[in-house]
Amino acid sequence: MELKLDPNNLKKYLPFFQQSADCACTLGLFYPDGRLNMLAHEADRDDFEILIKHIEISDFTAEANSLSTPNFVNFGSDGTLAKAALLFAHCQQPYWLAGLFKAPAHEINHAHQSKAINILKNIAACLVEDYTLQLTLSGMVDELAVRYEELNLIYGLDDTQTNHTSFDEQQALNHLISNCTDFMNVDFAAIYAPELDMSLEQIKHTPPDPGLIASYHSIQKPLYHYLVATEKTLVINQNRDIDWTDANLKTSNKILAAPIMLSKHHLAGILVLMNAPHGPDFSNSDRKLCDVLASEAAKMIQARRDNVTGLLNRRGFTEKLQETLTFIKKSPTKCSLLFLDIDQFKIINDLSGQKAGDQLLDHIGSLITKSLSYQHVVGRLGADEYGVLLEHIDLDKAKEIAEYLSQVINQFRFAYQDKLYDISVCIGIVELLPTFDDFSTPLSSANLACNVAKEQGRNRMHIYQASDQEMIRHESQMLWVSRIHLALEQERFRIYRQKITPLNTKSEAKEHYELLLRLIDENGNLLTPFNFIPAAERYNLMPQLDRWVLKTALIKMAAVLQADPESTLSCSINLSGQSFCEPGFIEFVTDQINKSGISAERIHFEITETAAISNLSQSIKFIETLKKIGCCFSLDDFGSGMSSFTYLKNLPVDYLKIDGYFVKNMLTNTVDYAMVKSINEIGHVMGLRTIAEFVENDQIFQELASLGIDYGQGYGIAKPEPFE
Amino acid sequence: MKKILIVDDEPHVALILKQFLERAGYSVDTALNGEQGLARIAEQMPDALITDVQMPKMSGLELCEKLVSRNPELCQLIILMTSRTDRDIRTWSENHPYILLMEKPLSLRRLVALLSHHFETVDD
Numbered sequence: 001m002e003l004k005l006d007p008n009n010l011k012k013y014l015p016f017f018q019q020s021a022d023c024a025c026t027l028g029l030f031y032p033d034g035r036l037n038m039l040a041h042e043a044d045r046d047d048f049e050i051l052i053k054h055i056e057i058s059d060f061t062a063e064a065n066s067l068s069t070p071n072f073v074n075f076g077s078d079g080t081l082a083k084a085a086l087l088f089a090h091c092q093q094p095y096w097l098a099g100l101f102k103a104p105a106h107e108i109n110h111a112h113q114s115k116a117i118n119i120l121k122n123i124a125a126c127l128v129e130d131y132t133l134q135l136t137l138s139g140m141v142d143e144l145a146v147r148y149e150e151l152n153l154i155y156g157l158d159d160t161q162t163n164h165t166s167f168d169e170q171q172a173l174n175h176l177i178s179n180c181t182d183f184m185n186v187d188f189a190a191i192y193a194p195e196l197d198m199s200l201e202q203i204k205h206t207p208p209d210p211g212l213i214a215s216y217h218s219i220q221k222p223l224y225h226y227l228v229a230t231e232k233t234l235v236i237n238q239n240r241d242i243d244w245t246d247a248n249l250k251t252s253n254k255i256l257a258a259p260i261m262l263s264k265h266h267l268a269g270i271l272v273l274m275n276a277p278h279g280p281d282f283s284n285s286d287r288k289l290c291d292v293l294a295s296e297a298a299k300m301i302q303a304r305r306d307n308v309t310g311l312l313n314r315r316g317f318t319e320k321l322q323e324t325l326t327f328i329k330k331s332p333t334k335c336s337l338l339f340l341d342i343d344q345f346k347i348i349n350d351l352s353g354q355k356a357g358d359q360l361l362d363h364i365g366s367l368i369t370k371s372l373s374y375q376h377v378v379g380r381l382g383a384d385e386y387g388v389l390l391e392h393i394d395l396d397k398a399k400e401i402a403e404y405l406s407q408v409i410n411q412f413r414f415a416y417q418d419k420l421y422d423i424s425v426c427i428g429i430v431e432l433l434p435t436f437d438d439f440s441t442p443l444s445s446a447n448l449a450c451n452v453a454k455e456q457g458r459n460r461m462h463i464y465q466a467s468d469q470e471m472i473r474h475e476s477q478m479l480w481v482s483r484i485h486l487a488l489e490q491e492r493f494r495i496y497r498q499k500i501t502p503l504n505t506k507s508e509a510k511e512h513y514e515l516l517l518r519l520i521d522e523n524g525n526l527l528t529p530f531n532f533i534p535a536a537e538r539y540n541l542m543p544q545l546d547r548w549v550l551k552t553a554l555i556k557m558a559a560v561l562q563a564d565p566e567s568t569l570s571c572s573i574n575l576s577g578q579s580f581c582e583p584g585f586i587e588f589v590t591d592q593i594n595k596s597g598i599s600a601e602r603i604h605f606e607i608t609e610t611a612a613i614s615n616l617s618q619s620i621k622f623i624e625t626l627k628k629i630g631c632c633f634s635l636d637d638f639g640s641g642m643s644s645f646t647y648l649k650n651l652p653v654d655y656l657k658i659d660g661y662f663v664k665n666m667l668t669n670t671v672d673y674a675m676v677k678s679i680n681e682i683g684h685v686m687g688l689r690t691i692a693e694f695v696e697n698d699q700i701f702q703e704l705a706s707l708g709i710d711y712g713q714g715y716g717i718a719k720p721e722p723f724e
Numbered sequence: 725m726k727k728i729l730i731v732d733d734e735p736h737v738a739l740i741l742k743q744f745l746e747r748a749g750y751s752v753d754t755a756l757n758g759e760q761g762l763a764r765i766a767e768q769m770p771d772a773l774i775t776d777v778q779m780p781k782m783s784g785l786e787l788c789e790k791l792v793s794r795n796p797e798l799c800q801l802i803i804l805m806t807s808r809t810d811r812d813i814r815t816w817s818e819n820h821p822y823i824l825l826m827e828k829p830l831s832l833r834r835l836v837a838l839l840s841h842h843f844e845t846v847d848d
Binding site for chain 1: 744830832
């Protein structure tokens with residue numbers, strides 16, 4: 001590092017030097033080029049200027065180089081020049097310190113001469129010290145400047161780009177490598193990630209050095225494979241730094257390459273920094289910084305990837321989707337979006353465990369990717385949901401692709417341990433329109449279309465159209481979600497009760513009711529569950545509603561029992577399959593019953609046949625647990641499932657409620673009559689008591705009584721009334 | 725040669741900036757606080773001012789406000805350095821077209837690039 005000494009550095013020493021002689025004198029510095037730069041009072045300046053003009057620089061420098069201690073040199077000995085003397089001392093190479101006198105040396109007395117020599121020597125020594133300090137300081141400034149750049153690089157203290165979060169993956173990584181060339185004094189930076197189909201390059205020099213880029217391209221792949229094998233950061237400052245067994249790796253450039261690890265042993269790509277052969281070596285701190293940047297890159301990639309399938313995650317996918325939307329607003333191209341949902345994924349997860357589920361998700365992910373051309377973007381959007389962004393594909397083509405995908409997936413059979421599963425998907429399709437505000441519109445439309453497809457069964461697809469009746473119905477169901485939440489919040493749900501009475505004298509004559517749920521809507525109308533239960537079931541709100549019903553019912557029952565301790569009141573509460581499958585629900589029920597102080601015998605639960613069968617083991621566990629504390633159970637809507645009898649043996653219920661559909665028509669329809677009769681008989685054989693719903697009139701009442709049905713419920717007996 | 729005034733109560737920060745900017749070919753003067761800075765500006769208006777925010781006697785913000793109120797036509801570049809990321813400082817600086825906020829530690833390369841870009845645009 002070369003540092004220039006300034007004659008101003010001499011200012012502070014001038015007064016000391018001026019003490020050495022009684023003639024005018026000053027200090028100056030000889031520069032390497034022979035120039036003399038001096039300090040002088042304005043008055044004396046001209047004299048010294050003349051003096052200097054007549055100094056033969058070459059003579060002087062020749063002499064000066066041979067001198068190591070200060071000495072006097074006389075100039076102007078021919079008498080034509082002003083009488084002057086020059087004293088100079090060896091200073092920091094290549095500088096020479098000069099002392100100038102406005103008098104010839106022989107006119108300066110001896111004492112003054114030796115004093116001047118001494119002072120000049122000391123000043124020279126001080127200057128050397130100054131110079132060394134300045135050099136140190138300058139080195140420290142360099143070092144600090146580099147550290148500041150590194151800090152800026154690591155912490156991203158970048159003031160011009162404040163909004164990094166709006167970057168997508170590629171932009172963020174490009175920004176990272178351009179920071180390397182901007183801040184790290186690196187000639188070339190690149191990220192190579194074939195797995196992600198990504199190759200980014202940034203070169204510092206303009207125009208770019210084609211040699212450097214060509215050299216990078218020749219070693220890119222071998223370097224990648226080398227790092228895949230070693231998983232270690234590699235520094236090559238000289239060719240012998242590595243054993244180049246692979247001839248392809250030969251390069252004279254300096255290389256620093258770090259693996260971008262997504263997890264242990266999962267290398268997503270490499271970060272490569274290169275300097276030209278004459279460029280600086282890569283240091284240890286460069287290596288560490290490169291490691292930090294590689295892990296930064298890994299974080300950027302991870303933030304947008306799903307670690308089960310390696311596909312883009314929701315964030316990564318929506319970024320791409322947004323990018324495409326911006327693109328189609330400008331250019332008249334057609335793009336489509338598919339939303340795929342694996343049918344009955346939950347069953348596989350439940351039966352074979354999460355590990356199996358994850359394996360399946362990975363399989364399906366790669367099935368989708370492999371079935372499509374690489375330019376299409378595939379992402380995992382949720383538990384068992386995938387998104388496929390089809391670029392330059394119109395709706396008709398998208399439908400063909402969706403058909404092909406569902407065919408491929410339908411042919412796939414998933415084997416896990418000893419089990420084999422048939423896999424299928426439902427697909428929602430939507431065409432991207434320039435009118436969409438942002439990615440959320442097409443995404444929710446495709447999701448909606450997929451849900452409609454799912455309602456039609458397995459292995460279906462549905463194309464989103466804004467005017468579609470199915471879609472409208474579906475959307476209105478979705479509206480119910482917020483309506484239900486609001487109703488719960490505003491306490492607009494009500495509990496009604498309908499009496500269940502013995503049909504003959506043999507049965508116990510207790511005061512028993514089935515509790516029913518009603519909703520007072522925003523306009524004060526009373527709505528029955530048929531309006532909102534389908535939506536509540538679809539969007540998994542049943543546990544919330546059931547909890548509310550149980551809690552409220554217990555409070556009301558407790559109030560009745562407090563007013564009349566002799567009451568024989570007992571109530572049946574309906575529960576959905578969703579509720580008793582929910583973890584913690586059993587505990588909630590027992591806890592509520594215990595808290596209420598009501599004897600558990602007074603509480604009956606009704607669960608539907610279909611709910612019980614589809615969650616058989618859960619249902620049995622639930623029933624057994626609550627029966628232990630004294631609750632009773634009825635199997636509701638019995639007969640409607642038709643597969644009923646086989647399961648009946650396994651369900652430890654106390655009552656069978658005969659589906660009202662049969663009861664209603666039993667007087668006119670012989671098959672229905674036979675159903676009622678046989679359900680009753682089988683129930684009795686199994687030791688269960690029977691309840692008939694929809695007892696609409698006296699004739700039915702009489703008929704049921706004569707068949708031996710135990711209890712009845714319906715408009716013919718009592719209408720539902722508010723439970724107050 | 726363009727003149728730059730650096731105002732910072734930490735002498736080492738001012739020294740590093742001074743050395744670095746001098747190497748980049750600027751003439752650099754330093755002051756230890758807002759008051760001193762204002763006095764230097766009164767002697768001679770620099771082409772650019774680089775000032776710290778947190779300083780005793782007179783903060784960088786006060787300095788800037790005084791400077792702007794005294795010279796409404798001011799078009800000199802002012803760079804505010806801060807080690808804190810207070811939102812109010814950020815919003816405050818956004819209201820002044822010639823005031824730029826940079827977080828400490830500064831990237832000296834970026835600073836030099838910024839200055840040369842600024843002077844190029846101004847001179848054009």
